[in-house]
Amino acid sequence: MNKVMDKNDNIYNMFLAECDYALxxxxxxxxxxxxSYELDEKYNLITVTYYKKEIAIECIYEERxxxxxxxxxxxxxxxxxxxxxxxxxxxxxxxxxxxxxKFSSLNDNSLSDQQADMRxxxxxxxxxxxxxxxxxxxxxAEIFKKV
Numbered sequence: 001m002n003k004v005m006d007k008n009d010n011i012y013n014m015f016l017a018e019c020d021y022a023l024x025x026x027x028x029x030x031x032x033x034x035x036s037y038e039l040d041e042k043y044n045l046i047t048v049t050y051y052k053k054e055i056a057i058e059c060i061y062e063e064r065x066x067x068x069x070x071x072x073x074x075x076x077x078x079x080x081x082x083x084x085x086x087x088x089x090x091x092x093x094x095x096x097x098x099x100x101x102k103f104s105s106l107n108d109n110s111l112s113d114q115q116a117d118m119r120x121x122x123x124x125x126x127x128x129x130x131x132x133x134x135x136x137x138x139x140x141a142e143i144f145k146k147v
Contacts, residue, residue, distance in 0.1 A: 012039060012046055014115055015061045015068075019048040022122035025130075026050045026057065030137045049073075049080070053139030056080055057089075057129070059122065066114065068121035074141045085144070089125060089133070092143055098132050 016037065026032040032050040039046055044063035049056050056073040072092060074085040090101055103124030106116050135142050 011061070011063060011114070015046050015059075015118060016048060018115065018118040018122050019059050021119065022126045023048075023050065023057075023059065025126065026052075026137075032057070032139075051075070051078070052137075054141035055136060055139055055143075057136070058086070059125070061118070066117070068118055068125075070122075070125040072136055072143065074144045087144070089128060093128060093132055096132070098128075100131075101128065103127075 019035065023035075027034070027050070030052065032052045034050040035048045036051075037046070037048055046061040046063075048059045054075055056075055058071045058073055060069050060071065061067070062069075070089040071086045072089055073080050075081070076085070093101065103120050104127075106120050106123075108116065108119075111119065129137060133143075
């Protein structure tokens with residue numbers, strides 16, 4: 001039987017801390033609001049969301065596959081809509097012709113393997129946003145019109 005994750009779970013708290021570590025710049029440098037936190041206990045998903053103007057940035061941890069992903073969401077009147085308005089950051093960048101999607105390795109032996117994997121992914125996504133997502137960081141939903 002699979003264990004159901006809850007808000008007292010170490011993985012939940014670890015993911016929230018790693019999102020803060022890697023993506024605090026969204027709030028400090030780009031005036032994003034949030035983050036908000038959602039825990040889907042049925043599917044063991046954690047979603048951390050940052051909001052600005054027409055878009056949101058969702059960071060998702062899926063425990064089953066031990067996977068971290070980032071999606072860009074087009075907001076409708078400041079609210080997250082249905083799934084049709086969500087796109088994975090990497091897919092959006094690939095559609096723009098960006099091929100530099102590698103994540104740098106970490107040299108921090110103080111982290112557990114799982115925490116290091118989370119940090120590597122989230123810092124990698126942060127780099128992609130800084131280097132190739134200036135329009136996203138401005139809060140514009142233009143990226144949805146270009147793809």
